[in-house]
Amino acid sequence: MPTETEIANLAGGKIGGFGDQATAAGFIETINGTDKISKWCKTLLPECRKQAIIDLTIAGCPPREAIKYADLGAEVAEESLPEIGGWEYAFNLPSDCIAVSKLLDEDFTSTTEKRTEYQFETIVNKTNNGRLLLTNDLTNADGTGAFIEYVIDQTNPAAFSKTLKNCIVLLLAAELCPLVGKDPKLRNQLLIEYEQLTKPSAKKYNQSQFNNYAKSKPGDYFGGRGQTTIQYNNAETDQ
Secondary structure, three states, X not given: OOOHHHHHHHHHHHOOXXXXXXXXXXXXXXXXXXXXXXHHHHHHHHHHHHHHHHHHHHOOOOOHHHEEEEXXXXXXXXXXXXXXXXXXXXXXXXXXXXXXXXXXXXXXXXXXXXOXXXXXXXXXXXXXXXXXXXXXXXXXXXXXXXXXXXXXXXXXXXXXXXXXXXXXXXXXXXXHOOOOOOOHHHHHHHHHHHHHHXXXXXXXXXXXXXXXXXXXXXXXXXXXXXXXXXXXXXXXXXX
C-alpha cells in the first residue's frame, strides 16, 4: 500500500531523484521532514491529488475510491438563495464534495434498465461558505429531491488504485521540476505523459470497475439481439 512518502519519492524518481538535497540516498525519509524537499512535497501533494481526481471526473471516469452518492435532502428555502436564474430547484451540496459527477435517478440500478442523467449547475451559496446544486429535475427515489454521484478528496493513500497513484506521482513530479531540477522542458514532458498515457490508463481502469451498459437478454432464444436503452441528459440511445 502506498504512503505519502512513497508517492513523493516516486515523483522524485521521475525527475532524477532528490540528489543530496535531502539525503545522500536521493530520497526523503519522511514527507513530514523539516528539510525543504519534504516540505515542498507535503505542500504540493494535496493539490496534485485533488487535481488528479477532478481531471478524471471531468473526463467522465471519476476514481472509484473517491466516489460517493448522496440524496441532497430538502430544497433550500427561497429566502436563503442567491440569484439562481431559470433553475427551479436548489440543494446544498455535501461539505466534502469537490466535484459533482452526475445528477441521476437514485433507483436506476434496481427498477429500470435506463440510466438517466439530468442537467445541473453548481454555484456558491448566498453566504459564500458552501455550494449549491441547481436543477429542474427531482431524481431521488421519492421524487422529492436530488440524488447525485460526487467525488471527495480521498486523502488515504492506502485506498488509491495503482492508476490513481500513478496520476498523482506524475503531477507531483511535474510540480517539483521548477523547485528541484529547475527543468521546464522535463516538466512539459511529464505533463504530456500524464495527459497521453497516465490519465487514459486511469480512465480505462475506472471504466472497468462498473458496468451500466450490459445488454439485456432477448425475449426469446430463436435469434435476435438483446437491447438496453441508455439515457443521457434525457436523450435515449438504444444499443
